[in-house]
Amino acid sequence: MKLAITGTPGTGKTTAAQLLEPDVVHLNEVIRERGLYTETDDTRDSRVVDFDQTEAWLAEREPTIVESHLAHHFEAERVVVLRCHPEKLRRRLRERGESEASAEENAEAEALDVILVEALDRHADVYEIDTTDQDPSAVATEINRVLADERKPSAGNVDFTDYL
Template structure:
């Protein structure tokens, strides 16, 4: 089984993937698959334009990590979630523009990555990492990958960050 570890920027994907790698899992980073798949730069969005169709997995890792990992040829998808106010803080600390901070926090509030993942027609799991340490998140991701008994715990649709949006009006 190849699992995508996805989520909005700042959700903790890289940190959790590093922890899982140190536990012995074979991790491939989306960044390392990009060669030949970047077709330009979107100034408006302040991000690279990636032709995901051109990306092929050359091996069968345990985990592919990245905010577009769910678009690849994986078997199941794990979405890391974090309260939008946490996403805001982390992205601001990185020096992202206020526009990019808000866009990503709002995307988290309206479940964008989960919805995109569900559209792939594969098994999707969500982990609400709010208030959890990186190790605790890695424990939960491991539990999912091992096929732990209680998968209802991670069933998509239980997380509701909509108050982040509603509070603005």
């Protein structure tokens, strides 16, 4: 079974994934290291991903867990969308050096459920986990519950529209 862990940048994907089984692909690192992008977006200080090359790379390896804010764009039997209140998310991003514009853009995307909606458009089994007030080990425990089929799909339970 392949699991995708996704969410807006700053929701805790990488931190939680580091506490899981060793077969976790941190897709952003792979994209950067293997050059699986077509260009860089200097305005956003990011790379424009080559989805076809990235999909081919994933198909060759068939990892169990893929972690990235892009993971929901690829094949997976289950998708975990990590969520975080936009105010806290914005603070986290600023603390790790993101620009004010980038932090605000991501906070608004989180309030608007952008990644959740994208995941639901492509996948049937989507699980939302609110990380706002949880430590990484509690988030990893919830992800393990998804892997063990101890949790039912849940989407639409988290509402951050108060931020808007």
